[in-house]
Amino acid sequence: MTVWVVNTSPLIFLSHLDRLDLLHAEGREVVIPRAVLDEVLARADCASTVVQQARKTWLKVKEVSDRIGLELIRADLHGGEAEAMMLAKELSAERLVIDDQDARRFADRAGIKTIGTLGLLLAAKRKGQVSSVRHEIEKLQSAGFRVNPRLVAAVLKEAGE
Numbered sequence: 001m002t003v004w005v006v007n008t009s010p011l012i013f014l015s016h017l018d019r020l021d022l023l024h025a026e027g028r029e030v031v032i033p034r035a036v037l038d039e040v041l042a043r044a045d046c047a048s049t050v051v052q053q054a055r056k057t058w059l060k061v062k063e064v065s066d067r068i069g070l071e072l073i074r075a076d077l078h079g080g081e082a083e084a085m086m087l088a089k090e091l092s093a094e095r096l097v098i099d100d101q102d103a104r105r106f107a108d109r110a111g112i113k114t115i116g117t118l119g120l121l122l123a124a125k126r127k128g129q130v131s132s133v134r135h136e137i138e139k140l141q142s143a144g145f146r147v148n149p150r151l152v153a154a155v156l157k158e159a160g161e
Contacts, residue, residue: 003029005088007098008039008080010117015047016143017136022120022129023097024058031060031091033083065090077103088112118147118155125159133159 006023011032014020023030040051051059064070064086074082081103088096089112096107099116107114115123117140124130134156141147 001027001029002094003031003091004095004097005031005033005084005091005093006036007032007084007096007100007103008036009099010097010120011036011040011051012047013099013117013140013143013145014120015050017139018050019121019124019130019136020050020054022124024054029060030058031062031087031093033064033080033087034061035083036080037061039080062087062091073106076106085110085112117145118151122155122159132161134161 004023010023011020014022037051037055041048055061064083066086069089070082070086073085076082077085081098081100084096084098085103085107087093088107089110094113096112096114097116097120098104098107098114104114104116118133118137121130121133121136125133130136137145137147137152137155
């Protein structure tokens with residue numbers, strides 16, 4: 001069974017799209033650290049409701065074991081990002097689902113493979129699970145998703161849109 005660790009932003013934005021299912025593929029264990037859960041639940045909105053429902057069936061919450069290592073990387077990353085990164089390392093996760101560019105670079109230096117919300121949408125388009133990446137990106141942006149226009153252009157080109 002493969003393990004994916006998910007950070008806050010992808011959980012929130014995929015919830016807004018009603019596409020949390022893109023994380024939960026057959027044979028994949030999806031895990032979030034406690035700090036990510038706390039960040040999602042900090043606002044009583046659709047994302048917190050959807051994430052709470054997912055916790056009842058397939059989304060698991062795990063604690064980071066290496067508290068010293070966690071404190072060290074908190075100097076460079078926010079709470080949820082730091083815990084997600086440490087948990088991905090501890091669980092030898094196949095992927096860390098994270099959007100923040102600086103955090104992705106940090107993960108890359110640590111040897112952790114990442115994918116972001118846009119990468120998930122692109123993969124879903126290739127599998128026929130999403131008909132229009134452009135439409136999904138527009139919905140994300142209206143929900144507050146910030147992304148470099150050049151990245152959007154590259155993703156849309158890759159999607160053939």
